Amino acid sequence: MHVVSKRLTEYEQIRYIFDYLVKTVEYDSKAPDNQNIYSALVNKKSVCAGYARAAQYLLQQAGMECIYVVGDIVGQGAHAWNIVNCEGKYYQMDATFGDPVFLAEEENMSVPQEIVNYDYLCCTDEVIIQTHRADESMGYPVCSSDDLHYYRMEGMYYETFDAEEIRSKMRESFYLGETSFTCK
Secondary structure (H helix, E strand, O other), rough: OOOOOOOOOOOHHHHHHHHHHHHEEEEEOOOOOOHHHHHHHHHOOEEEEHHHHHHHHHHHHHHEEEEEEEEEEOOOOOEEEEEEEEOOOOEEHHHHHHHHHHHHHHOOOOOOOOOOOOOEEEEEHHHHHEEEEOOOHHOOOOOOOOOOOOOOOOOOOOOOOOOHHHHHEEEEEEHOOOOOOOOO
């Protein structure tokens, strides 16, 4: 991995590391050492603990506060993810849920491998608690700001439904050769 440039904003560094982990690590519940950073950064196969520990390490190396969060996924069991401090505000981040291989394995779905799920990049507690439950005894910081959520940052978040505007954005995406279109 290239060293993250200090010319990038904190958000851009977080997104770069999120993308790096999603695109280079394969979710594999049978991977050796899958509960640690080594499995993610060296073996490139891991589970949630490896993704979260790698994200924590890389973000801390970039000079940002990143917390390793433990809890569970409703109906599935134990899970780990991160809370990151960006410009003085805390945000939830789950690189494991960004990985299409994870979606394919956990939800028994066919998902194109080049797709990245950005739903859990710099999101709020309100978003993450729909699927995640943090261990309440840990006292994690509140993540209430959604100003850096991926879809807002990329102009893909709509407060109201305007069919023509969304159709126009979909056509634009198609003509740019993108394999999918996602908005919130």
